[in-house]
Amino acid sequence: MSRSVLELRHLRTMLTLQDTGSVSAAAQRLHLTQSALSHQLKALETHYNTQLFDRRRQPLCATQTGQRLLTLAQLVLPAVEEAERELSRMVDGEAGCLRIAVECHTCFDWLMPTMDDFRAHWREVELDIVSGFHADPTSLLLTHRADLAVVSEYEPDPAVFYTPLFRYEIMALLANDHPLAEKPRLSAEDFRDQTLITYPVPDDMLDLVRQVLLPAGINPARRTSELTVAILQLVASRRGVAALPFWAVKSYVDRHYISARPIGEGGLFGELYAVVRQEDAHLPYMADFLHTMREVCASALAGIALLPLVE
Amino acid sequence: MSRSVLELRHLRTMLTLQDTGSVSAAAQRLHLTQSALSHQLKALETHYNTQLFDRRRQPLCATQTGQRLLTLAQLVLPAVEEAERELSRMVDGEAGCLRIAVECHTCFDWLMPTMDDFRAHWREVELDIVSGFHADPTSLLLTHRADLAVVSEYEPDPAVFYTPLFRYEIMALLANDHPLAEKPRLSAEDFRDQTLITYPVPDDMLDLVRQVLLPAGINPARRTSELTVAILQLVASRRGVAALPFWAVKSYVDRHYISARPIGEGGLFGELYAVVRQEDAHLPYMADFLHTMREVCASALAGIALLPLVE
DNA sequence: AAAAAACATGATTTTGCCTCATGTTGTAAC
DNA sequence: GTTACAACATGAGGCAAAATCATGTTTTTT
Numbered sequence: 001m002s003r004s005v006l007e008l009r010h011l012r013t014m015l016t017l018q019d020t021g022s023v024s025a026a027a028q029r030l031h032l033t034q035s036a037l038s039h040q041l042k043a044l045e046t047h048y049n050t051q052l053f054d055r056r057r058q059p060l061c062a063t064q065t066g067q068r069l070l071t072l073a074q075l076v077l078p079a080v081e082e083a084e085r086e087l088s089r090m091v092d093g094e095a096g097c098l099r100i101a102v103e104c105h106t107c108f109d110w111l112m113p114t115m116d117d118f119r120a121h122w123r124e125v126e127l128d129i130v131s132g133f134h135a136d137p138t139s140l141l142l143t144h145r146a147d148l149a150v151v152s153e154y155e156p157d158p159a160v161f162y163t164p165l166f167r168y169e170i171m172a173l174l175a176n177d178h179p180l181a182e183k184p185r186l187s188a189e190d191f192r193d194q195t196l197i198t199y200p201v202p203d204d205m206l207d208l209v210r211q212v213l214l215p216a217g218i219n220p221a222r223r224t225s226e227l228t229v230a231i232l233q234l235v236a237s238r239r240g241v242a243a244l245p246f247w248a249v250k251s252y253v254d255r256h257y258i259s260a261r262p263i264g265e266g267g268l269f270g271e272l273y274a275v276v277r278q279e280d281a282h283l284p285y286m287a288d289f290l291h292t293m294r295e296v297c298a299s300a301l302a303g304i305a306l307l308p309l310v311e
Numbered sequence: 312m313s314r315s316v317l318e319l320r321h322l323r324t325m326l327t328l329q330d331t332g333s334v335s336a337a338a339q340r341l342h343l344t345q346s347a348l349s350h351q352l353k354a355l356e357t358h359y360n361t362q363l364f365d366r367r368r369q370p371l372c373a374t375q376t377g378q379r380l381l382t383l384a385q386l387v388l389p390a391v392e393e394a395e396r397e398l399s400r401m402v403d404g405e406a407g408c409l410r411i412a413v414e415c416h417t418c419f420d421w422l423m424p425t426m427d428d429f430r431a432h433w434r435e436v437e438l439d440i441v442s443g444f445h446a447d448p449t450s451l452l453l454t455h456r457a458d459l460a461v462v463s464e465y466e467p468d469p470a471v472f473y474t475p476l477f478r479y480e481i482m483a484l485l486a487n488d489h490p491l492a493e494k495p496r497l498s499a500e501d502f503r504d505q506t507l508i509t510y511p512v513p514d515d516m517l518d519l520v521r522q523v524l525l526p527a528g529i530n531p532a533r534r535t536s537e538l539t540v541a542i543l544q545l546v547a548s549r550r551g552v553a554a555l556p557f558w559a560v561k562s563y564v565d566r567h568y569i570s571a572r573p574i575g576e577g578g579l580f581g582e583l584y585a586v587v588r589q590e591d592a593h594l595p596y597m598a599d600f601l602h603t604m605r606e607v608c609a610s611a612l613a614g615i616a617l618l619p620l621v622e
Numbered sequence: 623a624a625a626a627a628a629c630a631t632g633a634t635t636t637t638g639c640c641t642c643a644t645g646t647t648g649t650a651a652c
Numbered sequence: 653g654t655t656a657c658a659a660c661a662t663g664a665g666g667c668a669a670a671a672t673c674a675t676g677t678t679t680t681t682t
Binding site: 004006007008009048049050051054056057061062063064065068069071072075076079080083084086087088090091096097142143144147159279 | 315317318319320359360361362365367368372373374375376379380382383386387390391394395397398399401402407408453454455458470590
């Protein structure tokens with residue numbers, strides 16, 4: 001039993017046979033001998049047990065069954081060429097797909113301008129944001145469910161390429177007339193009897209909890225909200241206190257809508273990194289996106305410090 | 312320069328790799344060794360200069376470029392299978408295409424009922440009538456522009472298979488009060504001063520002209536019409552005389568709308584044959600169509616004689 | 623850390639495709 | 653009709669692609 005003899009080569013032969021109307025001419029165009037095509041055709045005809053071309057007269061013409069295979073060839077071969085062309089553009093890093101996984105809510109503030117800028121320069125790259133929040137964005141990369149992740153921790157891994165983005169201060173946010181606003185800076189202890197307003201994410205994604213409150217054994221009451229402005233509104237109306245990146249709320253503080261105070265002795269800082277698969281790091285569009293991210297952050301976010309590029 | 316390495320085999324491998332998530336499992340399903348697939352994949356990756364599957368972890372998953380080829384495979388492979396299934400039905404003579412070329416106008420009267428009957432039994436056979444009238448319908452068969460022709464002359468040809476249909480009388484048609492209606496039969500000479508009403512076809516397709524008038528050197532005035540009823544109307548209103556197959560006009564004669572008279576001593580007769588390509592003659596649907604034609608003619612046409620089947 | 627499973631790789635064998643040489647068939651010219 | 657020509661068919665043989673085998677490397681599991 002000979003499983004499936006049909007190959008793309010045969011479809012190419014059939015199409016050329018149809019175009020040229022002769023075996024010899026088709027052979028010439030395919031850089032093969034007349035004999036080769038004759039054998040090829042005979043093999044197909046034997047396999048399908050039907051004549052595919054009527055070779056009794058010139059120009060030779062397809063039989064009904066031959067026509068059916070020609071129809072197939074006309075569908076398949078252009079699709080193959082199209083795929084190979086696109087593949088080559090992908091390899092060259094002109095076309096591609098850039099799915100971004102984000103683990104912090106506030107990142108959208110600078111991610112959107114970055115994407116807008118990028119889209120204008122790389123029309124053939126499909127941009128997308130991977131919906132939902134994930135425990136370990138790096139594993140999304142390695143399972144090819146995302147192509148870039150924004151993370152707050154750097155863990156060395158040879159399969160992966162990190163680009164440092166920036167360092168920012170996380171400030172405690174209080175209503176202007178809140179008693180704690182008297183203090184120049186807050187300590188872990190200050191949060192004990194407060195209601196803490198956060199995004200609805202696990203504790204280990206909240207820098208304040210993980211780095212300050214948890215070590216001090218303090219676990220204040222909670223309230224959550226998806227939107228940054230909603231959190232600020234709650235703070236302003238004295239429903240609780242929050243801790244957010246300063247750059248995300250600076251404009252509100254400047255307008256005295258709320259007050260901001262450093263947390264702990266030297267302040268509480270976070271860092272952000274972009275991480276991509278090692279093999280994608282040097283694709284032109286990927287390198288450009290990484291570069292654009294830093295540019296946009298530096299110019300759009302007040303009070304941050306770009307981290308130095310390594311390597 | 313290695314021209315196009317991609318073959319259907321590779322697309323099958325890719326799809327199976329995706330399905331199973333492992334090289335070994337895919338190899339098993341394709342009845343190949345793990346090594347074979349590994350080599351195959353490497354060859355593709357070398358050719359396109361890109362990794363197609365990320366094999367660092369289990370289950371292995373496609374890269375962006377791999378995804379693009381998988382998309383191609385998902386389009387192409389089902390199309391190939393569909394084509395092969397249909398091909399096999401065509402070879403078995405269950406499916407196919409039956410384009411009919413006709414050289415006589417009146418044939419539609421019995422061809423339509425034949426096609427209706429046939430269509431009900433062979434849903435997978437595409438029926439069509441080749442439009443326009445052609446000098447040599449047999450050449451339409453041999454150039455695969457038609458699959459069956461109805462002709463009035465039998466010329467032996469090994470590439471072609473004839474099925475005799477029926478013999479019919481061609482009668483002269485006259486207005487009831489036409490002077491010639493006095494005669495029991497008409498001779499060539501009787502047409503000399505008449506206007507002859509015919510279909511708009513070349514002379515050698517008109518049996519009366521070719522077999523009777525031309526040999527006698529008689530060339531009467533002409534008038535043409537596409538439709539049989541229109542011709543009869545012209546005859547009835549004494550604009551001229553006509554000569555048509557008796558079966559086509561018998562009902563009008565029976566109702567004394569017009570009169571019919573035999574032509575020449577023994578009468579003028581025509582014969583019809585169906586002709587198909589030799590290689591198609593034994594396809595089930597073709598054999599059935601040929602059989603149905605005779606059945607329908609025998610039962611629907613008055614005053615004809617089925618010709619004996621030969622061979 | 624060891625064992626097991628899965629993938630990669632080089633050498634070798636096998637298969638199948640192409641070419642060459644020649645035969646056959648169909649077509650055009652005389 | 654015969655000859656000449658062009659196009660396709662066919663069998664044998666060579667060669668290269670593709671499969672296998674044996675073994676090494678990597679990854680996963682316990």
